Amino acid sequence: MGEVSKASRYLYTVIILFLIWLMLTASLDPQEVGFGLLLSLIVAAFTYEIFTTGGLSNLHPRRIAYMLAYLPYFLWAMIMANIDVAYRVLHPARPIRPGIVHCKTVLKSDVGKLSLANSITLTPGTITLDVDDDNYFIHWIWVPDEALTGDEEEHVKVASENITRPFEKFLKVIFG
Amino acid sequence: MNAFTVLGELLVLLGTFFYFLSTLGLIRMPDVYNRMQTSTKSATLGSLGVIAGVGIWALGTDFGSAAWLTKTMAIALFLLMTNPISAHALIRAAYKRGIPLWHGSVVDKYAEYLEKSGGDGETPEGGGEE
Known part of the structure; x- marks a missing residue:
């Protein structure tokens, strides 16, 4: 599926990783949420290519x-x-x-x-x-x-x- | 003692009961394929019952919080996604290794399919994998 843009796939990976972070920490403390978001952004940059082929369309x-x-x-x-x-x-x-x-x-x-x-x-x-x-x-x-x-x-x-x-x-x- | 602890204890009890049943199935079933059938029970209702039970149980205790429930839910989700892959790999390896079906088995369409798709039994291996 080459037609899905890299940005869409990257964003989708960030969202999923961040949701998993939220479930595992179960805290809305700004420090925890902020650090989780930062980690999601970094990890997604390395993994989005193998993580998804559909990108944001999966969240329809x-x-x-x-x-x-x-x-x-x-x-x-x-x-x-x-x-x-x-x-x-x-x-x-x-x-x-x-x-x-x-x-x-x-x-x-x-x-x-x-x-x-x-x-x-x-x-x-x-x-x-x-x-x-x-x-x-x-x-x-x-x-x-x-x-x-x-x-x-x-x-x-x-x-x-x-x-x-x-x-x-x-x-x-x-x-x- | 409140509703959450009671519900949690019941779920854990149910989970252990299904663990017991799948162990019993391992002894009672005649061949490796049917044993796999009963052992998937422990992975599904057994583990799910215990995991969800612990999460709900913790809600009712004074040290527990909602964090327990979300964590156990995440664990259950990952278990559900990864467990069947190992089950599938095991049973497929058993079949490829040539372990015969139980004599009471009624049909084996896979063998017919392998025969039909050419004498080389390796052909269907190429595609279709995850």
């Missing part, structure tokens, strides 16, 4: 709104999946039917694909094994019957519907 209000909505949504999905896996661990018969399934994603950007892979891995019961372009290979602890068809397209559709689709509608807006 629509993206931030979706990100804020994504957090509770993701936490809820994570809690439900946790309970599901906890049930499988505690059940005497150990009801697991694992397999590696094939999903396709509609996300385009690398950061978006990374976030999707991370979200899938963080949700218990599914782990991203490999990503190749828009192909995701996911180890699933309970492969449902519908995904066990011989038809490749049908399989991909069912698997994507279950694993990637719920996260994609948010990540598509946040990362593109």
Whole structure:
């Protein structure tokens, strides 16, 4: 992405670093805030090139709104999946039917694909094994019957519907 | 004893309970892939519960302040961003090393994909990485 200016990328890095500083110090004392700002400006000068490719466009209000909505949504999905896996661990018969399934994603950007892979891995019961372009290979602890068809397209559709689709509608807006 | 300490203690208790479950899962699951599945539980609800619990717990004590909560939130955020990468690297390394799936596994689309994309199993390695 060469079209994003260096100033925009630099400013974005400064803002993010400064926010992290504010969270870690949790103080509004002018000395602390001033020193944090100074450090952010210095550190960002060295790191902005590898820190971001999108620059300030990442802070578009629509993206931030979706990100804020994504957090509770993701936490809820994570809690439900946790309970599901906890049930499988505690059940005497150990009801697991694992397999590696094939999903396709509609996300385009690398950061978006990374976030999707991370979200899938963080949700218990599914782990991203490999990503190749828009192909995701996911180890699933309970492969449902519908995904066990011989038809490749049908399989991909069912698997994507279950694993990637719920996260994609948010990540598509946040990362593109 | 007030609402914050009670909520914090409950969250820490919940976190340790999920730590226990994932340890139990490590013993009960049949192969490395399913063990990874249960061990991600400890990283998510276990750690999140303990970390958020400590932050909220501190609000209710006389030495604690809101600074505890923001610090623990930052820790939780970094944990959520970095943990899945190591999980992904581990399970991928296990697969590339040739560790077989459990005999009860029903499907392995990755092996089919590797076969289809040419005899050279290294081809899909090039792109798609973060």
